Amino acid sequence: MYTNRPGCTIYEKTVQNRAPTYIRHEVGEIYWEENTEQADGSDRSPKNVAFVSIPAASTSYSPKTGDRIVGTVIDDEQPPSNAMTVMKSSDLRYGSPLVQHWEITAE
Numbered sequence: 503m504y505t506n507r508p509g510c511t512i513y514e515k516t517v518q519n520r521a522p523t524y525i526r527h528e529v530g531e532i533y534w535e536e537n538t539e540q541a542d543g544s545d546r547s548p549k550n551v552a553f554v555s556i557p558a559a560s561t562s563y564s565p566k567t568g569d570r571i572v573g574t575v576i577d578d579e580q581p582p583s584n585a586m587t588v589m590k591s592s593d594l595r596y597g598s599p600l601v602q603h604w605e606i607t608a609e
Contacts, residue, residue: 503557503603505531510554512563512588513570513581524570524581530560534573551609552586558595558602565591571608 510532513524533555538548554571565571569588570581586608595602 503533503555503601505533505557507532507534507573509560509575510534510556511572511574511576511578512561512565513572513585514563514566515568515570524579526579527561527563528575529556529563532556532560536573549609550586551607554604554606554608556604556606558599558604561604564593565604565606567591571606 508531510529512527512529514527516523516525535553537551537553539551540548552571552573556565565588567588567590569591570585571588572582572585576582588606588608590607592605594605
C-alpha cells in the first residue's frame with residue numbers, strides 16, 4: 503500500500519472512575535490526507551477532515567469511533583488539543599495481505 507507519513511499516534515478512549523482517559527498507541531507507516539470542508543447548518547464555518555489509511559502490518563490496535571488521532575508520532579501520554587476525533591473506522595482486513603488495512607475518517 504502507498505504511504506506518505508512515517509506514522510501516527512492513536513489515543514484509545516477508555517473510561518475510568520466515570521472520567522475519560524486515553525491509552526496511547528504508536529502506529530507505523532500510514533497514508534494521511536487532510537481536507538477542509540464546509541460544515542452543514544447555519545454557521546457554515548470550515549472544518550478540517552482527515553482520511554487515514556493504516557496498513558494492517560502497521561498496527562495491532564483496532565481503532566474505533568471516539569478515539570483521538572494525531573498525524574505524527576508523539577510521546578505525549580494524553581492527546582494534545584489539536585488531536586482529531588475518529589468519527590468512522592472501517593476494518594478492511596480481508597483479501598490479499600498486501601491490501602489489508604483500516605480506513606479512518608477524523609474531524
